Amino acid sequence: MTKKTCIIFGVSGIVGRNLAEHLVGRGDWKVIGVSRHRPPDLNGIEHRSCDLNDPDDVKQALRDLGPISCAFYATWSRQANEHANCLSNGAMFRKSRRFIPVLSGLLQS
Numbered sequence: 001m002t003k004k005t006c007i008i009f010g011v012s013g014i015v016g017r018n019l020a021e022h023l024v025g026r027g028d029w030k031v032i033g034v035s036r037h038r039p040p041d042l043n044g045i046e047h048r049s050c051d052l053n054d055p056d057d058v059k060q061a062l063r064d065l066g067p068i069s070c071a072f073y074a075t076w077s078r079q080a081n082e083h084a085n086c087l088s089n090g091a092m093f094r095k096s097r098r099f100i101p102v103l104s105g106l107l108q109s
């Protein structure tokens with residue numbers, strides 16, 4: 001079976017990990033997961049470590065990616081209050097938009 005490939009940002013978190021395990025369990029997806037820390041027991045999932053707030057780190061982590069079918073953004077960093085949540089996570093998402101062209105160049109239908 002030819003597998004489609006996806007990349008999941010936030011793969012060590014609740015949403016990202018469950019999504020990754022669901023897709024791997026289907027058998028028709030290759031999953032590349034991204035987070036700063038490699039979670040334990042990440043069976044069947046290729047992991048790449050980087051800090052999304054560090055563009056050079058992201059560039060290094062995403063090098064040599066082959067074609068992908070889709071990307072999921074499930075990254076989240078809890079702060080002291082909701083205002084700080086919005087500021088911090090908004091800033092991280094805006095920084096992350098920089099690598100969208102890189103991912104778009106790899107997208108296949």
Ligand SMILES: NC(=O)c1ccc[n+]([C@@H]2O[C@H](COP(=O)([O-])OP(=O)(O)OC[C@H]3O[C@@H](n4cnc5c(N)ncnc54)[C@H](OP(=O)(O)O)[C@@H]3O)[C@@H](O)[C@H]2O)c1
Pocket residue numbers: 009010011012013014015016034035036037038050051052053073074075076077078085089092
């Ligand atoms: N609006 C809200 O109140 C709210 C609350 C919770 C979640 N959410 C949304 O729900 C989704 C995920 O939630 P969740 O409960 O699964 O979150 P979670 O369990 O806290 O997981 C967060 C993920 O983001 C990664 N991450 C955090 N900072 C990072 C950084 N600087 N660079 C790279 N990776 C980073 C973490 O991995 P590492 O720590 O290993 O890097 C982890 O994999 C997100 O889309 C989030 O916006 C919204």
